[in-house]
Amino acid sequence: MALIDCKFFSETLGMCSSLRVILPEKTERRIGDSGVSRAGQPGFLGHPTLWLLHGMSDDETIWTRSTSLERYVAPLGLAVVMPNVHRSFYTNMLHGYRYWDFVSEELLAKARSFFPLSLRREDNFVGGLSMGGHGALKLALRKPELFSAAASLSGVADVTEFRQSRALDYELVFGGTGPERGSEHDLFHLATTLSASESPLPRLYQCCGTEDFLLAQNRSLRDCLATLRFDYHYVESPGAHDWAYWDKAIAQVVDWLPLAP
Numbered sequence: 023m024a025l026i027d028c029k030f031f032s033e034t035l036g037m038c039s040s041l042r043v044i045l046p047e048k049t050e051r052r053i054g055d056s057g058v059s060r061a062g063q064p065g066f067l068g069h070p071t072l073w074l075l076h077g078m079s080d081d082e083t084i085w086t087r088s089t090s091l092e093r094y095v096a097p098l099g100l101a102v103v104m105p106n107v108h109r110s111f112y113t114n115m116l117h118g119y120r121y122w123d124f125v126s127e128e129l130l131a132k133a134r135s136f137f138p139l140s141l142r143r144e145d146n147f148v149g150g151l152s153m154g155g156h157g158a159l160k161l162a163l164r165k166p167e168l169f170s171a172a173a174s175l176s177g178v179a180d181v182t183e184f185r186q187s188r189a190l191d192y193e194l195v196f197g198g199t200g201p202e203r204g205s206e207h208d209l210f211h212l213a214t215t216l217s218a219s220e221s222p223l224p225r226l227y228q229c230c231g232t233e234d235f236l237l238a239q240n241r242s243l244r245d246c247l248a249t250l251r252f253d254y255h256y257v258e259s260p261g262a263h264d265w266a267y268w269d270k271a272i273a274q275v276v277d278w279l280p281l282a283p
Contacts, residue, residue, distance in 0.1 A: 023047060023096050025086065030132060034124040041129070042082045044092055044102040045069070045137060068140035069101035070281055073129075073169075075112065075150030075157045078191070082106040089269040094276045103133050109191055111181070112157030113207065117194045125157070126165055143222070147279050149173035151268050152236070155228075156181065156209065162224040163212035173227035173275045176234050176263055179243035181207050210246050217250035225253040227278050229271050231261025 024045045032039040046069055072095070076084050082104045085091050095102055110121035133139060140146065148169050150158035155177020162172030178184050181201055184192075192198070201207040216223065226247060230240035237258075244256045255278065261267030 023092050025092065026137075027083075028136060030136075032124055032128060032132075034128045035119045035121070037119075039106060039124070040082055041103060041105045041133065042086065043104070043133070043137060044086070044095060044100075046096075046099045046101060066138065067142065068134075068138050068145070069099060070145035071101045071103055071139045071147070072276075072279065073146070073148045073158075073161075074102050074104045075125075075148070075154030076104065076106070077150075077152035077154050078109050078111075081108075085272070088265040089272055091272060091276075094273045098276070098281060100276070100279070100281065101137065101139055103129075103137075103139070105129050107157075109153075109195075111153055111178075111191070111195050111207075112160060113195050115195045116197045126161060130168070143168060144170045144280070144282065147171040147173070149175070149227075149272075149275055150177070151175040151271075152263065153178055155179075159209050159226070159228075160207070160212065162226070163209065163216050164206065166216060166221045166224050169224050170222075171225040171227070171278075171280055173278070174229070174240075175268055175271045175275065176230050176236055177228070177240065178236060179209060179228075179239040183239055209243060213243075213247055213250055213252070217252065223252050225255075225280060227255045227257075227275060229257040229259070229274070231263065231267045232258060233260065233262040234267075235263060 024047055026043045028041050074085055085104055107121045112121055112125050114120045114122045146169050148158045148161045155174030158172050159174050162169045204211045230237050247254045
């Protein structure tokens, strides 16, 4: 595996941004009936990719500093792209920058121009923890044509219930009262709407520790998703809102990903 730190200028944000990438060094991908192609050879499809999002107090380096992620993905030929979005909630901030446009459009295009990543929906997955868990589900539910699976680890499942402990962030991102029910930030609304549509449905994975302060939110979202048409998997196990839990959880997520043989 290669671990690459990348600095680049974002036209969407109007400033330099950064991402960390885990890139397989040697990968073979089967191409229909035409046999096997290696990275760098004609016909190579590009690496399957996990777009992995950080939490509110972290950055693009946290996953590789605090977990054994590199070891978990090494045998799979899976690339991992980890962007930095600061404390934006992966949202076009009311008082700040257009991080939703950045992560849902520019990031994908820029990373694919830098690295040999697959463009195919079935090869693209998104995941994240806490704030990043919210962002991962929001990306998959609003851009189902781009991602075949999404995973939320101890995610902020209901941003309308989260404002009391993050008043300053709410003011900057959403405004003083926060987002309303039925808005583009409401995962319950997004999931219900997508399930009733004819759009492709991503597979969904949700997990939370039983000692996590976000457990009640995650159970509420679980109860909603369980009634909808998604291929949906929920895991609840002992653990708090910390890296001891997330290191185990991300290994389980990697095993769950629907990687093509």
